[in-house]
Amino acid sequence: MPDDHTLDDIISNLNSIRDEFAGISGHSFEDGRDEDNDEDGHGREESASQALEEYLASRLQQIGEVPAERKDIKGLKTGNGWDPNQVVEQVFKIEPISIKRAVEIAISSERKLKDRFSKLVRGTKDALLVGTPTVEYIPIWKVKGFHECYYIRTNSYRVNVKDDVVAVEVEGTSRDLIFERKHSRLIPGAIIERLQKIGSFLSNESKYFIMKEALELATKRSDGELVLTGTGKALSQDEDTALTSWRSKRIFDMNDLNLRGVKVNVHSSVPKEALLNQFRDHVVHMPERFKQILSNRLQISELKRIYVPLIRVPFQEGLVPREVVVNGTSGDIADEKLLGLIE
Numbered sequence: 001m002p003d004d005h006t007l008d009d010i011i012s013n014l015n016s017i018r019d020e021f022a023g024i025s026g027h028s029f030e031d032g033r034d035e036d037n038d039e040d041g042h043g044r045e046e047s048a049s050q051a052l053e054e055y056l057a058s059r060l061q062q063i064g065e066v067p068a069e070r071k072d073i074k075g076l077k078t079g080n081g082w083d084p085n086q087v088v089e090q091v092f093k094i095e096p097i098s099i100k101r102a103v104e105i106a107i108s109s110e111r112k113l114k115d116r117f118s119k120l121v122r123g124t125k126d127a128l129l130v131g132t133p134t135v136e137y138i139p140i141w142k143v144k145g146f147h148e149c150y151y152i153r154t155n156s157y158r159v160n161v162k163d164d165v166v167a168v169e170v171e172g173t174s175r176d177l178i179f180e181r182k183h184s185r186l187i188p189g190a191i192i193e194r195l196q197k198i199g200s201f202l203s204n205e206s207k208y209f210i211m212k213e214a215l216e217l218a219t220k221r222s223d224g225e226l227v228l229t230g231t232g233k234a235l236s237q238d239e240d241t242a243l244t245s246w247r248s249k250r251i252f253d254m255n256d257l258n259l260r261g262v263k264v265n266v267h268s269s270v271p272k273e274a275l276l277n278q279f280r281d282h283v284v285h286m287p288e289r290f291k292q293i294l295s296n297r298l299q300i301s302e303l304k305r306i307y308v309p310l311i312r313v314p315f316q317e318g319l320v321p322r323e324v325v326v327n328g329t330s331g332d333i334a335d336e337k338l339l340g341l342i343e
Contacts (some may be wrong), residue, residue, distance in 0.1 A: 051316035053283040054116065081145055081280065081298030084273040089303040096309035099133050099262055106313035106324035109333050131314040134263040135328060136305035139230040140244055141269070143279045144302040148221040151290040157211040168209055175209040215291070224283030230269035232278055242338075243308050246329040257307060266307070275298070310334060 080086035096102075107129075161168060161177070167174045227240040235243070251257070258264055269275075284298060309328030316322065325334040 055217040076296040079297040079299040102311040150295040
């Protein structure tokens with residue numbers, strides 16, 4: 001397996017090959033006429049493919065195509081994303097609204113019009129706070145990163161030739177010419193067949209040959225971002241905004257979550273390794289077909305754990321105990337959708 005320095009040399013030399021043949025494209029042929037763009041392109045593609053094959057053959061050990069299930073890439077892993085211990089997480093908290101304000105919101109939410117009318121008629125007592133409110137911190141994870149790999153694959157190229165060519169030899173080997181008859185797409189096939197009996201003015205033939213087993217150095221990259229709850233459930237962008245768009249404060253110790261005179265309950269989270277595995281499944285997309293993997297990099301650029309506060313307010317109205325959950329960031333009553341996301 002080539003090391004990072006060898007891979008840099010490969011990429012550098014391939015860029016040199018590309019620049020070299022880009023310069024050739026500006027020259028005219030000896031007959032003083034520029035070739036057709038398509039034909040010129042295929043000619044340069046053929047030459048570049050040959051140079052690429054010769055270069056890679058001199059630098060890499062040539063191996064035959066093997067079934068996908070036998071291709072071992074476990075040792076070709078670079079970047080911090082493969083090892084959770086190499087990924088540094090940053091921990092934040094969102095400051096909750098005051099407990100006094102949360103209690104007012106919780107009690108006022110129960111004072112509906114019919115309840116107020118009932119109190120006037122029957123003299124029902126106001127709701128009273130019973131017990132200490134609890135601030136629950138719910139962890140939300142944000143993961144950003146990318147996966148990138150360089151790999152070698154074999155491919156075949158179709159090279160078009162001029163109409164007057166009757167034989168082609170490449171690298172000392174004769175190539176079979178393939179004839180292809182083209183028809184106008186604007187005229188139905190049945191009409192063309194009748195007209196062809198009269199003459200061939202509505203059709204023409206093109207000639208080409210196939211370059212097989214050309215070696216290509218290819219790259220594949222995918223960027224990704226995931227927002228997950230502490231249980232590993234993925235959140236949409238709107239759900240993420242509703243929960244974490246408020247001003248947050250970085251913390252360095254779990255004691256920073258404590259509040260004076262209030263119960264605090266910090267929800268646990270699935271291990272960091274499980275979250276990174278989920279992100280890995282989301283962003284890593286290996287090529288379907290390859291001959292050799294040169295680089296297999298997974299890089300995590302951001303890993304944040306943000307604690308979102310919910311405030312549980314216990315109160316009693318008459319003989320009935322109740323509990324209201326307040327969104328500690330926005331001050332809204334937590335609806336079933338919000339509770340479903342985090343419970």
